[in-house]
Amino acid sequence: MGSQNISYRELSTSIEEIVQFRWTEKCCQALQSPIGREEVRLVLFSMDGGKAPGPDGYSVGFFKGAWTVVEEGFCDVVLHFFETNYFPQGVNTTAITLIPKRNGADRLEDFSPISCCSVIYKCISRILADRLRVWLPSFVSGNQPAFIPGRSIIDNILLCQELVGAYHLYRGKPRCTMKVDLHKAYDSVNWDFLFGLLIAIGTPLRFVSWVRACVTSPMFSIMINGSLEGFFHGRKGLRQGDPLSPFLFVMVMEVLSRMLNNPPQNFQFHQFCEKVRLTHLTFVDDLMIFCTADNHSMSFRKETIKRFGELSGLFANLPKSSIFLVGVNSSKASRLAANMGFSIGHLLFVILGFLSSLEDCGALIVIPLFSVLPVVFGLVHRDVDKILRAYLWRGKKEGRGVAKVAWDEVCLPFDEGGLDIRDGSSWNIASTLKILWLLLVKSGSLWVAWVESYILKGRSLWEIDAGVGRSWCFREILRKQDILKAHVKMEVGNGRKYRVWLVPWIQGGPIIQQFGERVIYDAGSRWDARLMDFMGRDGDWRWPLVYLDLMDIWDRVQGVRPSPSVEDRWVWVPGSHDSFSITSVWETIRPHSSRVGWSGLLWGGGNIPKHSFCAWLAIRDRLGTRGNQERQERPINSVVNQELLRNQPIHIHNNRLYGNNVPGNFLSDSDSSDEDNLLNIHQEPQQRLGLRPYFQEDQEIRMKVDLPTFNGRIDVEKFLDWIKNVENFFDYANTPKHKKVRLVALKL
Numbered sequence: 001m002g003s004q005n006i007s008y009r010e011l012s013t014s015i016e017e018i019v020q021f022r023w024t025e026k027c028c029q030a031l032q033s034p035i036g037r038e039e040v041r042l043v044l045f046s047m048d049g050g051k052a053p054g055p056d057g058y059s060v061g062f063f064k065g066a067w068t069v070v071e072e073g074f075c076d077v078v079l080h081f082f083e084t085n086y087f088p089q090g091v092n093t094t095a096i097t098l099i100p101k102r103n104g105a106d107r108l109e110d111f112s113p114i115s116c117c118s119v120i121y122k123c124i125s126r127i128l129a130d131r132l133r134v135w136l137p138s139f140v141s142g143n144q145p146a147f148i149p150g151r152s153i154i155d156n157i158l159l160c161q162e163l164v165g166a167y168h169l170y171r172g173k174p175r176c177t178m179k180v181d182l183h184k185a186y187d188s189v190n191w192d193f194l195f196g197l198l199i200a201i202g203t204p205l206r207f208v209s210w211v212r213a214c215v216t217s218p219m220f221s222i223m224i225n226g227s228l229e230g231f232f233h234g235r236k237g238l239r240q241g242d243p244l245s246p247f248l249f250v251m252v253m254e255v256l257s258r259m260l261n262n263p264p265q266n267f268q269f270h271q272f273c274e275k276v277r278l279t280h281l282t283f284v285d286d287l288m289i290f291c292t293a294d295n296h297s298m299s300f301r302k303e304t305i306k307r308f309g310e311l312s313g314l315f316a317n318l319p320k321s322s323i324f325l326v327g328v329n330s331s332k333a334s335r336l337a338a339n340m341g342f343s344i345g346h347l348l349f350v351i352l353g354f355l356s357s358l359e360d361c362g363a364l365i366v367i368p369l370f371s372v373l374p375v376v377f378g379l380v381h382r383d384v385d386k387i388l389r390a391y392l393w394r395g396k397k398e399g400r401g402v403a404k405v406a407w408d409e410v411c412l413p414f415d416e417g418g419l420d421i422r423d424g425s426s427w428n429i430a431s432t433l434k435i436l437w438l439l440l441v442k443s444g445s446l447w448v449a450w451v452e453s454y455i456l457k458g459r460s461l462w463e464i465d466a467g468v469g470r471s472w473c474f475r476e477i478l479r480k481q482d483i484l485k486a487h488v489k490m491e492v493g494n495g496r497k498y499r500v501w502l503v504p505w506i507q508g509g510p511i512i513q514q515f516g517e518r519v520i521y522d523a524g525s526r527w528d529a530r531l532m533d534f535m536g537r538d539g540d541w542r543w544p545l546v547y548l549d550l551m552d553i554w555d556r557v558q559g560v561r562p563s564p565s566v567e568d569r570w571v572w573v574p575g576s577h578d579s580f581s582i583t584s585v586w587e588t589i590r591p592h593s594s595r596v597g598w599s600g601l602l603w604g605g606g607n608i609p610k611h612s613f614c615a616w617l618a619i620r621d622r623l624g625t626r627g628n629q630e631r632q633e634r635p636i637n638s639v640v641n642q643e644l645l646r647n648q649p650i651h652i653h654n655n656r657l658y659g660n661n662v663p664g665n666f667l668s669d670s671d672s673s674d675e676d677n678l679l680n681i682h683q684e685p686q687q688r689l690g691l692r693p694y695f696q697e698d699q700e701i702r703m704k705v706d707l708p709t710f711n712g713r714i715d716v717e718k719f720l721d722w723i724k725n726v727e728n729f730f731d732y733a734n735t736p737k738h739k740k741v742r743l744v745a746l747k748l
Contacts, residue, residue, distance in 0.1 A: 011196030011311070019258050022202040027135045032204040035082050035127060037075045041067075043126050044074070044119075054118035055095045055221060055228060063119055074120065081124055085213045091120050092218045094239060095228055113187065115241035116223075125214055125244040128207075132247050139201065140250055142446035143257045144282045147246045154435065155447035156281040158473065160288050162450070163272060165471035167326050173271050174293035174327035178342065180305065183317035185285035186245060187237040189252055190313035191216060194238075197251060214244060236313060246284075253282055256308045260289065260301070267300055268292035275453040276446065293328050293336060302340055318342065381424030388421065404622040408591055414603045416593040419616070422586065430585035435477050436461065436484045437580045440570050462510060463502050485509060487573050487588060493566040495531030505531065506556040515549045522547040531568070539564040 023031075049061030063070055081087060098111040105111055117125070136148055145151035164177055182188075194215070198208045215238065221228040238245040260279045270278070270290035280289040291297040309315035322345030325333040337344045385407065392410070393403050411426075412418025439448055440461050455474070456464065462485070466478040490498070490505040498505065501512045501520055508514050520527060523544045534542050539562040543554050572580040574588045598619060602612045617623050 011192055012199040014311070015193070015197050015255060016200035018255055019197070019201060021139055023135065024138075027138070028202065028204045030134070031131050032206040035079060037079070039127065040075050040078050040123060041071070043130065044123050047119075047122065047126065052097075052116050054116050054121070055093050056090065056118055058119055060119050060122075074123075077120055078123055078127075081213070082210065085209050087121070087213065087217055091118055092214070093118065093231075094218045094220050094241075096220055096222045098222070109184075113240065115218075115220075115239035117218075117239070117242060121214075122243055125242055128210055128214065129244045129247055131207075132244075136247060136250065140254050141257050141261065142449075143261070143278075143280055144250055144253060145445070146282070146284045147250050150443075151445060153283065154431075155438075155445045156283060156288075158435065159278075159447045159450055160281055161471050161473050163270065163290060164324065165473075167324055170326055172327050175271050175325075176291055176293040176298060176336070177270070177324045178287075178289040178301065178340065179322045179324070179345065180287040180289060181317040181320035182285045182287075182314045184237075185314055186240050186249060188313045188315075189236060189238050189249065190311070191236055193312045194248060194252060197255060211244070211248070214242070215248075249285070252312055252314070253285075255312065256287075256304070256314075257282060259304045259308060263297075263300055266296045268294055268297045272450075272454050276449050278446065278450065281446075293325050293333075295336070295339070298336055298340060316341075381428050384424045392419075392421075404617060405620055409593070409620075412591070412593050414599045415595050417596045417599070417620075418593075419613075423590070426586055426590045427582075429480060429483065429589055430582045432477055432480045433484050433487075433585050434580065434582050436480060437488075437570075437572065440484070440488070441580075460498060460503055462504060463499075483589070487585070488570050489573055491569050491571055492531060492560050492562045493568045494564045495533075495535050495562060495568060497568040498531055499527075500529050500531050500534060501525070501527065506553070506560060508556070511553060515553065519547075519549050519553070523550055531562075535562055535564070537564075 044060070044067075045064060047060045049059065049064055051060055053059040053062075063074060067074075077088065077091065081091075095116040096113045097116055099114050101110050101112055133147070133149055137150060140148055142151075143156075145153050145155050166172060167177070195208060195212055198211065199205075216234075218234060218239065220232055220234060221230050223229075238249055257280070261277070263279065268291065270292060273279070273290055278290065280287055289301055291301060305316055318341050321342045323337045323340055323342040324345050325336060328336070333344060389403055389407055389410075407423070409417065410419050411421050411423040414420045438445065439451060439456075442448055442452070462481065464478065466475050466481070485504055488504075490503065492505060502510055504510050511519060520529075523546070525533070525544075534544075536542055541557055541562075543550070543557050545551050545554055572584070574584045602615050602619075614623070
């Protein structure tokens with residue numbers, strides 16, 4: 001943990017010269033406004049109840065469940081901190097769990113220390129984080145998208161792909177990309193630097209004191225083989241697992257961003273970077289730095305990284321940092337790399353290694369992964385689906401086995417009879433459409449600014465084809481234009497932003513695609529004419545009606561009502577409140593099925609997932625019964641009643657009952673007719689369990705099943721008891737002394 005003295009005020013002057021930023025008065029008032037009990041309650045209940053508990057063993061779920069009992073005491077402790085800046089003993093203690101970064105980890109640097117904090121502390125930290133995050137976009141530059149509201153790290157991934165996409169050709173102008181890894185980034189932050197930064201940008205001292213108490217007061221214990229060892233203070237660093245830490249770290253990294261964004265006059269920008277003055281991209285604690293491959297530009301980068309390390313405690317991890325050079329000979333590349341102290345790397349995207357890491361992580365980790373990697377090779381998401389299928393049916397990645405339910409049906413939502421797993425293909429398309437949407441609405445990100453400067457060049461998104469772009473990734477994005485076009489519409493405002501002939505502002509798509517280029521000349525217009533050129537001052541249309549095609553267009557134009565007081569804007573049709581979301585896209589393009597009535601019974605709260613999964617298989621008639629095993633070799637009509645294995649539980653599928661063999665004394669001992677046998681069946685058990693005789697022939701009896709309802713609805717607990725009672729009834733009756741008959745069921 002190191003050691004250092006807390007003397008941050010002397011650093012604030014140097015930092016102020018670098019960042020040249022101050023919070024607004026409105027921001028300062030919001031950061032230090034009083035905290036109430038309702039805010040404490042809302043923050044607690046917004047936290048995930050299943051997160052790991054702190055050293056005291058109490059989880060968020062415990063406090064939520066016992067809120068009526070602990071509410072007053074919990075709120076008193078939290079509010080007491082904000083009044084006194086003091087933590088009671090034990091509140092800010094932390095259990096450090098060491099997570100191995102690789103298999104066979106045996107050295108300290110092979111582990112990531114994750115801090116498990118108490119729920120009370122997390123609530124306090126979350127209140128501070130929620131207040132800070134609202135104002136971070138005004139301070140943090142566009143080079144840093146992570147943890148910033150309204151930004152996405154996807155932008156940096158795509159922009160980086162465009163810039164280094166041609167590096168494998170080893171030709172072109174001399175240029176350089178440096179991948180810089182910061183050594184133990186979170187754990188090495190200098191507290192003097194952090195608090196000096198907060199003061200330098202005008203953070204209220206009251207808020208600074210709250211942050212300082214959270215950062216400097218914790219006591220640590222290390223979890224070793226299931227038990228806590230040690231009890232010691234920290235001297236530097238931010239805790240991974242503290243809700244406040246990511247936002248403080250982003251602020252620390254902003255100092256480096258501003259240093260890199262202020263190059264000297266002799267600095268040469270990387271190819272395709274000067275128009276947007278792009279110098280680097282930040283991926284939390286990793287950086288991609290771009291410049292021309294010359295001594296002056298690279299020396300500036302080296303000195304900047306070194307100076308930032310001396311101030312903040314964050315130094316480059318040389319063994320994990322690399323430099324990529326193009327357009328220079330091998331001897332010059334070696335000299336430049338030696339001056340930087342980095343090794344020469346090779347930019348290769350190894351798909352097999354990517355998939356291997358997914359397999360090691362297990363299946364469910366893949367779902368959020370697709371939100372980070374929006375555009376992936378078809379091979380990748382197909383193999384990811386393959387890993388998910390293997391994990392679902394076999395519990396491991398190797399081996400062969402039969403999938404009991406088709407993957408398309410598994411990926412349906414719960415209320416449509418599936419397991420609510422998102423298939424890679426649909427999610428990949430939905431994520432790609434988000435990128436197109438950001439380009440369409442001009443979100444203001446660094447990525448959008450770069451595309452407008454170097455690819456669109458004044459044109460709209462609809463005016464370029466899928467062949468435009470320097471990388472495969474961007475061309476794949478553009479190929480989804482038609483899907484996006486079918487789900488957006490324009491609300492015409494003053495007509496200044498978009499071209500009348502090239503943009504899909506009327507029903508059916510762009511006018512030029514529907515009627516051809518001839519209409520432009522018929523209207524006596526220009527190719528780049530705007531909507532405003534056909535509008536009067538009061539917003540009414542001035543549409544030329546000189547040719548038949550223009551008259552046909554006029555019929556559609558009349559359905560559009562301009563609003564001269566506002567700008568033109570795009571609206572996402574499937575979403576609520578006209579706002580775009582990946583979920584609404586996925587809901588639109590995914591495969592659909594009819595809704596089922598039993599999803600709430602299986603997947604409601606309180607059910608054991610394993611039991612729900614087995615019941616889901618039973619409803620779909622996919623359990624490993626003898627009949628189903630035989631059906632794999634000899635197809636049988638699913639409506640035909642199947643014999644079940646002896647001593648297997650009873651199952652229900654589409655209101656059909658599957659059970660064990662039933663005893664001979666379930667019928668009378670007489671050799672009377674089928675009708676007499678049915679009349680002589682013992683009535684009490686069958687009535688109590690809802691089993692009604694239907695037909696008997698030889699050794700087979702068919703029975704109808706009444707699903708139990710309680711007060712007009714299915715009661716989960718009583719329903720499970722009913723299944724158990726039916727199972728016990730057949731187990732009890734199935735004894736060697738009884739004459740064996742088959743019990744099958746008939747679809748109602």
